[in-house]
Amino acid sequence: MARALINVPANAKRGDIVEIKTLIQHEMETGFRPDNMGRRVPRDIITDFVCKYNGQEIFRAELHPAIAANPFFVFTTVATESGTLSFEWTGDNGFSASETAKITVE
Amino acid sequence: MIWRPLVVLAAGALGAGAIAAEIPLGERKSGYEFMGRDTRAMQDDDTSNPAMFWVLDGETMWKRKAGTADKSCADCHGDAAASMKGVAVRYPAFDAARGRPVGLEERINICRADQQKATPFAFEGKELLALAAFVGRQSRGMPITIPEDERLKPHIEAGRAMFNQRQGQINLSCAQCHDDNWGQKLAGAPIPQGHATGYPLYRLEWQGLGSLQRRLRNCLFGMRAVTYPLGAPDYVDLELFLMWRARGMPLETPAVRP
Numbered sequence: 001m002a003r004a005l006i007n008v009p010a011n012a013k014r015g016d017i018v019e020i021k022t023l024i025q026h027e028m029e030t031g032f033r034p035d036n037m038g039r040r041v042p043r044d045i046i047t048d049f050v051c052k053y054n055g056q057e058i059f060r061a062e063l064h065p066a067i068a069a070n071p072f073f074v075f076t077t078v079a080t081e082s083g084t085l086s087f088e089w090t091g092d093n094g095f096s097a098s099e100t101a102k103i104t105v106e
Numbered sequence: 107m108i109w110r111p112l113v114v115l116a117a118g119a120l121g122a123g124a125i126a127a128e129i130p131l132g133e134r135k136s137g138y139e140f141m142g143r144d145t146r147a148m149q150d151d152d153t154s155n156p157a158m159f160w161v162l163d164g165e166t167m168w169k170r171k172a173g174t175a176d177k178s179c180a181d182c183h184g185d186a187a188a189s190m191k192g193v194a195v196r197y198p199a200f201d202a203a204r205g206r207p208v209g210l211e212e213r214i215n216i217c218r219a220d221q222q223k224a225t226p227f228a229f230e231g232k233e234l235l236a237l238a239a240f241v242g243r244q245s246r247g248m249p250i251t252i253p254e255d256e257r258l259k260p261h262i263e264a265g266r267a268m269f270n271q272r273q274g275q276i277n278l279s280c281a282q283c284h285d286d287n288w289g290q291k292l293a294g295a296p297i298p299q300g301h302a303t304g305y306p307l308y309r310l311e312w313q314g315l316g317s318l319q320r321r322l323r324n325c326l327f328g329m330r331a332v333t334y335p336l337g338a339p340d341y342v343d344l345e346l347f348l349m350w351r352a353r354g355m356p357l358e359t360p361a362v363r364p
Contacts, residue, residue: 003159005155021151021153069156069314072148072154074154088337
């Protein structure tokens, strides 16, 4: 299972804009590179990333072969209520990874 | 396009005289200070530093039993936070049994072969980099301290000689860029002073973690000079000289570089 690093503030005031950072371990093999024998290395990338805040989708990204290894996303949301942020990455060859983070809103 | 800066650089170096002047201790700067704001931010926060994946993998391997001795690193060394603190800042270190200095990666492999009775890892492989990054991480922020050891002196001098030796088709020495022309541009990128303060490090160009030897091979290749096989004693001497040259500077392992 790929490792993921998530940075979400543990506490926020209601109405605050909070910054969310996610980093996931993935080679992001483009599918355009030849190996030592001149054969094309098959594409192996993450294709989708979704973040949900208490079940509601707040951020989505489609990834393409030009994106660097270990994709890093930084985005913001408005802290509305305490709960869980869930993160899900899916990709080629059945790749799937998920993480969650708690946030307390006062 | 790539020719012009090189030619200008070579001419500048000739004008400055053939003997490179060492950078005074107080004027030394880590490669970190030559980076842009975004790349610095990646290194500053462990949750945005992709090298941390290798550190986390290394932590798992530290506890995993291996080899016919069925021992893990932790079985002998215990908690790495205590036992490995301050280790990476004094490598390459002299190995009495071999009669020469060995780098941290080689030291890990010696331990693996002698104590765990396991097959040594390949240089530049994921496993060895992960363990080296994990061990290095325990000394982050500590000053680089190559011990005063008479046995190391000839190797530091050999490394210094290699650093000042003009080589390759371009006939450049390390010193011409990193002592004489640091802060200037080479093909649009700033030339750092070449202090090995953050290895193994995540290089954006590599899209992965790499050792100082990989970086040295990159430089030699760019000079169109002969590269040595990974683990060659020539690299260890140069590594030792570079760590001695960076003495007192804080270790940044695992650093991020463009």
